[in-house]
């Protein structure tokens with residue numbers, strides 16, 4: 001069996017993949033870059049259409065770490081890690 005690995009371009013962590021088509025979402029986007037704690041999902045109360053760019057129906061979820069004052073709002077999206085070419 002082939003051992004495939006993909007490296008997250010954001011945090012550099014290596015993830016094991018089951019196949020070339022496999023894809024892993026690195027959870028580093030949920031980690032607060034300041035304190036290293038896990039952040040909480042945060043839905044902006046702005047009108048959803050503000051976020052519907054180019055008809056993309058992508059749900060914009062931000063992450064917030066309330067350990068800080070003011071709270072830290074993460075803007076990073078989930079990173080999809082695929083097998084290295």
Ligand SMILES: [Zn+2]
Nearest residue numbers: 008011026028
């Ligand atoms: Zn990562």
Ligand SMILES: [Zn+2]
Nearest residue numbers: 032035065067
């Ligand atoms: Zn934090």
